[in-house]
Amino acid sequence: MNLLIVLALVGLMHAARTFDAGGAHATTLAFGFVLLAAFFAGRIFASLRLPKLTGYIATGIAVGPAVLGLLSPELIHDLEIVDGVAIAMIALTAGNELDLRAFRPLLRSIQWITLWAVIGTALLLGAAVFAMQGLLPFFDRLSLLPALAVALVMGVVMSAQSPAVVVALRDEMEADGPMSRTVLGVVVIADLVVILLFAATSSLAQSVIGAPGDFSDTLSLLTWEILGSLTSGVLVGAIIAAYLRFVGRNGALFVVTVCFVAAEVGSRLHFDPLLVALAAGVLIRNATRQGDVLQAQIELASLPVYVVFFAVAGAHIDLRLLASVALPATAIVAVRGIGLVLGSRIGAHLAGSPEVVKRWAGFGLLPQAGLALALAALFVKTFPEFGAEARALVLGVVALNELVAPAIYRWALVRSGEAGRREAAEAVAELVEEAQPAA
């Protein structure tokens, strides 16, 4: 039945497209179509024991310009309005789940895994890119030392993780436990680490090759972004907490509105919506009593936003570009995967983490999305001479990871026994709560 509904929607969408070439009203139609088609495709994928999230992404690829062309590039651009809201909501969720008291026992694991898996993989990827110079024509213009520096920057860019995918999969699988918590902590911390590493390595590369980009500009941009984002995040968190505490009514609408305003205005101010919302979420969870209220409000409003966000991410995947960089991109995906899984195991071992963290946490670091793309855009600005060619490679790597990594992390959540544990824990808590008054 799910398949029939998707086919009916595709048929209706195709009929609508025959009417005229475009028009300003097409965005509403595209939004509804993507929401329904991706939702039911997600269900089909779930019945095949694949993540719903992969179904949303696959829908985006199928209906996007690369395959059926039901969504034009202009329409996809219009739907990107959801991106900022989605990233902000996902980060708000992630931040709100970072209860620092509960995470304290995991801090040692998070530190060691971040060091070995994230920083180690960045170095490994740099080495891999340097070793693959023959497959990457833009390296022909660089001598040994600049090539090494640029390879290092690319390694940092491609080592980025995706808190968005990790949070979405954790919600979808109702997962809870030391492994999923450690992964969440690592990907959130890694977000900051990768941004800082990018600032350091790109400035180093610029000084080595004497690129026309302005080093101090890049550094000040990143400083402004990190500090400005965190400060405004604290303000946004205080406003949300005040609303939930003193008003409460229509909380979900207020949270979505704040996320929209923070994303729209934040991007104009060169703030990172992810960091803004992350700081807001951490503040609400750890400095106020509104954390649970916020979680309940987000749960009501988040599903439609997530579905469209991941479907639009899929629609962005350019299959022709992917084919043109298939060989180096596949090799880099493999190296990245090995680096993250091995690095995570070494880090967890050194930290004395539980067995479940040692075995499975590395797979949670594989998903990749927005940050890598954003850093790739910054890479183009920093190295205008060859940045665009390097960006194509990054896009290829992100596309492959978007398709493969969620399924792997889902498998890891199931095998680790943490999938479905949150639901069970909530059910036990409810039973205890019910039993208490009776007692």
Place this chain on the structure above:
Amino acid sequence: MDVQAPQGPEVAIRLILVLVALLGLAYLGGLPAVQRLERRLRIAQLVTAGFPFVALGIVLGLPSVGILTESVLSTLSPLLGFGLGWIGFSAGFRLDVRELDDLPKGTARAVGFATALPFVLVVASVGLFLLVTSDWSRLDLSNPDFLRGALLLGTAGATTAPQAARLLGEAGREQRMLLRLEELAGMVGMAFIAAFFRPRGESIGWQLPDTAWLFLTVGLGGVLGVLACVVLQRATGPAESVLLLLGTVAFGAGFGSRLYLAPMVVCFVAGVFLSNVPGEHRRRLREALERLERPIYLLFLVAVGAMWNFGDWRGWALLPFFVVARLCGKWLAEKLIRKTTDLAPDGDHWMARRAPVGQLSIAIVVSALLLFPNGEIPILETAVIGGAVVTELLAQVFARNRTRARPSLALGVEP
């Protein structure tokens, strides 16, 4: 993360001010004391809750504030189409055709008077106004814009705010059904206008006779109703119900807009279908609608406010023509209803019952704005939004004066 240069701190300050304004507005609206005051004053939806959001949209859209800039507004414009679909869907879902079986005698006549007379008077007066103020050198009698504008305002003027029935408390129960039928008449009028005043040209696909578009509107609404019925029955929880409802309404509104049909009429038909097909989906749908109806409507009003071009003096000049003609039509209708049926038991309250212009009227004119972007529609928008405020204030003043004069006629408290 973006790579464009950062803007100054003034944008951040504005952002904080906007968030604080929203917080303040919500805080005030949520205060029990304010809610008690609203109930005591019996103030209906538009002025107390809706209009501040229109005003907020206006403020955010001002160039000096710079939050809802032109680029943001252009990105947000799909929200208008979606909001229209939402209003149509909600109105359709409220119309349970089984209730039509128990209607008292004379209902059809009463609805006919209550909609046809204001329609005729508004079309005549507004048509004359638009004809006089239009550019005579460009007058095209084969596709007269002034007639289209007059018919639109006539349709908007024919309906009454459903909140008017709440003002009457227990006495308003019978009237509520009449107001729903007025909404139905408004939808029919909008469907006709969208079908017979369509944009024309080579770039428009599907060259069909105008009447065919009318049938297509109803047919498309029916198809979407069936699809929505199948889709909504598969929801397994509140979050999925919300997603599927949002998706269905957006798909219906977008499909209708794409074909230059009125999105709210298409969604209205789908809503009526869903409301009258038995099944578990109706309970879930009602819950999801209750949860979302008001927030989406308020967001729609913010977008309406931000996009409202109220600078044209002709809109304000048109306002008294629209309000006076509409009130005359409603008053005349009330007289005729009382004379020919038993459906107007309390003549003292005709102003409260008939005067307020509701969200459907605003939706009709916004729908026209999307369908016919080039024309005199912005001045019609000014007349309707301004008219909504004026008529509600009039209704409040008249209702309260009557209550003071005759306490036995005290109005019921809004539920």
